Amino acid sequence: MRHGVKGRKLNRTASHRVATFRNLATALLRYKKIKTTTAKAKELRVFVEPLITKAKDDSVASRRLVARHIKDKEVLKELFTEIIEKVGDRAGGYTRVVKLGRRYGDAAEMSLIELVDFNDIINTEMKAKSAEKKAKKEAKVAAEEAKAAAEVDEIEDAQVVEETTEQVVEETTEASEVKAEETKTDETDEAEEEKKN
Amino acid sequence: MAHPKRKISKSRRDKRRTHYKDKAPTLSKCANCGDLKLSHRACPACGYYAGRSMFVPES
Numbered sequence: 569m570r571h572g573v574k575g576r577k578l579n580r581t582a583s584h585r586v587a588t589f590r591n592l593a594t595a596l597l598r599y600k601k602i603k604t605t606t607a608k609a610k611e612l613r614v615f616v617e618p619l620i621t622k623a624k625d626d627s628v629a630s631r632r633l634v635a636r637h638i639k640d641k642e643v644l645k646e647l648f649t650e651i652i653e654k655v656g657d658r659a660g661g662y663t664r665v666v667k668l669g670r671r672y673g674d675a676a677e678m679s680l681i682e683l684v685d686f687n688d689i690i691n692t693e694m695k696a697k698s699a700e701k702k703a704k705k706e707a708k709v710a711a712e713e714a715k716a717a718a719e720v721d722e723i724e725d726a727q728v729v730e731e732t733t734e735q736v737v738e739e740t741t742e743a744s745e746v747k748a749e750e751t752k753t754d755e756t757d758e759a760e761e762e763k764k765n
Numbered sequence: 766m767a768h769p770k771r772k773i774s775k776s777r778r779d780k781r782r783t784h785y786k787d788k789a790p791t792l793s794k795c796a797n798c799g800d801l802k803l804s805h806r807a808c809p810a811c812g813y814y815a816g817r818s819m820f821v822p823e824s
Contacts, residue, residue, distance in 0.1 A: 666814050667806040680807070 589615040601682035609679040654685040
């Protein structure tokens with residue numbers, strides 16, 4: 569039974585597995601967005617996210633802890649400066665995994681794993697959306713204010729409006745009666761003409 | 766150890782295999798470009814997922 573046994577073995581020995589994750593983590597931190605199999609992407613989250621959290625504390629001790637896994641000095645430096653700066657206050661969930669479908673060749677399920685704060689496409693879209701929402705909200709507030717102002721006017725006009733509508737109704741009924749009489753007379757005239765012929 | 770007494774004839778083998786069937790994938794339309802895509806996966810044609818652009822396809 570493998571009750572409560574966490575993690576995927578990925579058909580690797582323990583040392584091979586660690587080496588794989590170190591390489592993947594370095595690649596992810598260097599390129600911000602990498603394509604790999606879904607299984608590796610999901611395991612990679614468990615591996616890199618604690619490293620990023622660790623990097624928030626910029627001390628010699630934490631640098632050495634992270635450096636055990638991230639062997640590339642440039643990437644390590646970038647993680648402790650630029651990446652941490654962009655991540656900011658985000659409390660975990662630094663990565664996003666999006667499935668892409670199956671790979672040609674071995675039909676392995678592929679995924680995209682990326683650092684959430686480095687997806688410029690989404691972040692600009694989100695900014696545009698939030699700006700749009702803000703504009704809409706402002707427009708709504710303005711509309712409500714205008715409506716409230718209009719209502720005040722309406723209450724003042726209300727009695728006048730009612731009187732005028734009654735008058736209009738009377739006029740229309742009279743008009744329709746006149747029309748009906750006209751059509752009747754037309755018909756009778758036509759009938760008489762036919763009789764004469 | 767026990768062993769099969771007879772070779773399985775082509776007929777028996779093939780009859781067994783009549784139940785090996787492929788299923789058509791369940792596809793849905795991409796909300797962004799209208800192309801067919803697998804659910805819970807980014808659209809391979811336009812790179813959109815959950816109403817957002819995840820990547821820009823090569824073409």
